[in-house]
Amino acid sequence: xxxxxxxxxxxxxxxxxxxxxxxxxxxxxxxxxxxxxxxxxxxxxxxxxxxxxxxxxxxxxxxxxxxxxxxxxxxxxxxxxxxxxxxxxxxxxxxxxxxxxxxxxxxxxxxxxxxxxxxxxxxxxxxxxxxxxxxxxxxxxxxxxxxxxxxxxxxxxxxxxxxxxxxxxxxxxxxxxxxxxxxxxxxxxxxxxxxxxxxxxxxxxxxxxxxxxxxxxxxxxxxxxxxxxxxxxxxxxxxxxxxxxxxxx
Amino acid sequence: xxxxxxxxxxxxxxxxxxxxxxxxxxxxxxxxxxxxxxxxxxxxxxxxxxxxxxxxxxxxxxxxxxxxxxxxxxxxxxxxxxxxxxxxxxxxxxxxxxxxxxxxxxxxxxxxxxx
Numbered sequence: 119x120x121x122x123x124x125x126x127x128x129x130x131x132x133x134x135x136x137x138x139x140x141x142x143x144x145x146x147x148x149x150x151x152x153x154x155x156x157x158x159x160x161x162x163x164x165x166x167x168x169x170x171x172x173x174x175x176x177x178x179x180x181x182x183x184x185x186x187x188x189x190x191x192x193x194x195x196x197x198x199x200x201x202x203x204x205x206x207x208x209x210x211x212x213x214x215x216x217x218x219x220x221x222x223x224x225x226x227x228x229x230x231x232x233x234x235x236x237x238x239x240x241x242x243x244x245x246x247x248x249x250x251x252x253x254x255x256x257x258x259x260x261x262x263x264x265x266x267x268x269x270x271x272x273x274x275x276x277x278x279x280x281x282x283x284x285x286x287x288x289x290x291x292x293x294x295x296x297x298x299x300x301x302x303x304x305x306x307x308x309x310x311x312x313x314x315x316x317x318x319x320x321x322x323x324x325x326x327x328x329x330x331x332x333x334x335x336x337x338x339x340x341x342x343x344x345x346x347x348x349x350x351x352x353x354x355x356x357x358x359x360x361x362x363x364x365x366x367x
Numbered sequence: 368x369x370x371x372x373x374x375x376x377x378x379x380x381x382x383x384x385x386x387x388x389x390x391x392x393x394x395x396x397x398x399x400x401x402x403x404x405x406x407x408x409x410x411x412x413x414x415x416x417x418x419x420x421x422x423x424x425x426x427x428x429x430x431x432x433x434x435x436x437x438x439x440x441x442x443x444x445x446x447x448x449x450x451x452x453x454x455x456x457x458x459x460x461x462x463x464x465x466x467x468x469x470x471x472x473x474x475x476x477x478x479x480x481x482x
Contacts, residue, residue: 152399160392161370161378171381174388178395218402225398229391236387334399341406349413352420361417 128205130347131356137340144340148333155327163320175233177323180307181331183226186254187289189219189335193261194286197279207343209275210350212282213265214342218335220258227251238302246295247303250288257285271350 159177166173193215199208230248231241242248261278268274296305307324308314314321351357372378379385 156392156395160388161372164371165382170384172384172387174381174384175391178391182395182398217405221398221402225394228394232387232391232394236384334402338402338406341403342409345406345410345413348410348417352413352417357417358421361414362421364414 128203128207130207130210130351131354133207134344134347134360137344141337141340144333145337148330148337151326151330151333155323155325155330158323159320159327163323164317166320169237172233172236173320175229176307176320177327179226179229179233180324181328182222182229183251184328185331185335186219186223186226186251187292188332189215189222190254190257190282190286191289193219193282197282200275200279201283206350207347209271209279210343210346211339212261212275212278214339214346216258216261216265218338218342220255220262222331222335223251223255223258227255234302243302245301245303246299247292247301250292250295253288254285254292257281257288260285 156177159174163174165171193212196208196212196215199205200212227248230251234243235241261281264281265274265278268277295301296303307316316324348357348360372381379389381388
């Protein structure tokens with residue numbers, strides 16, 4: 119098997135150049151999808167027969183909750199790559215994912231609380247889904263804090279990778295919490311193995327919003343990563359050329 | 368496809384759920400804006416830091432990077448005579464501070480190797 123792509127992927131300079139070309143297009147598609155999904159969900163989708171209009175929160179709540187878990191899983195993979203292959207770019211990705219994942223996790227918790235008030239009659243209950251999601255937020259904050267506490271890049275990379283890998287046990291707990299325990303939280307809306315229980319006029323805007331939030335995450339991750347690359351490679355020739363070229367424009 | 372709401376008032380009210388739906392979307396907007404603004408500010412900070420670093424190393428006649436041609440061509444453009452004394456002094460101080468921080472970093476890297 120030809121492994122050159124793997125080594126290229128690990129090269130910060132290569133990533134910086136190629137991502138600069140993708141970024142504007144990804145951003146445009148993300149913005150269009152986001153506008154389509156959310157306006158469709160807010161204005162055009164019919165209300166739920168049980169929950170009325172409050173269910174419209176789903177178009178933000180579900181994509182961000184999905185992303186909060188998915189970003190953590192991604193960080194865990196980056197952690198493995200950091201520990202095994204010591205790939206610089208993987209550690210940079212792990213670092214840049216953390217604040218984005220934390221913000222989405224917070225948003226999922228807040229929108230969930232706002233949705234809970236009209237639906238369950240309470241902002242918060244200590245049930246399995248909500249509690250495990252709160253733990254996910256704490257794990258994100260732990261990774262961010264640990265990074266800030268260490269000055270040496272190599273040591274902090276290793277420590278953050280290990281912490282992320284330990285915390286990944288929480289992800290299946292979040293996923294199956296609605297099946298294993300009696301919870302107030304409703305079961306999964308979307309399942310890969312079954313036909314969706316949602317009406318298509320609600321399902322479509324939801325799927326579009328999910329795609330939009332994933333793309334949005336990709337865009338802001340690339341934004342952060344590019345700066346992180348400049349920061350860590352600041353003593354190389356190509357970074358000096360890049361920043362001086364920006365200055366002359 | 369038709370709009371579900373007949374007028375703007377009913378869209379805002381949402382059958383009594385307006386407060387919840389709109390505040391949730393407001394929070395969503397806030398988080399989205401944060402995720403765009405925060406990396407852009409980070410970028411501004413790092414780029415101007417590196418620019419200062421490169422310029423000060425050039426004015427001292429040496430370069431933090433490996434690119435000798437770049438530093439030579441820039442310093443031969445008349446950097447030496449045009450700058451006032453105070454300006455030059457200030458630049459030297461900044462450069463010295465940066466040299467120190469580079470030394471600290473190098474020390475840190477050595478510690479990492481030992482470990």
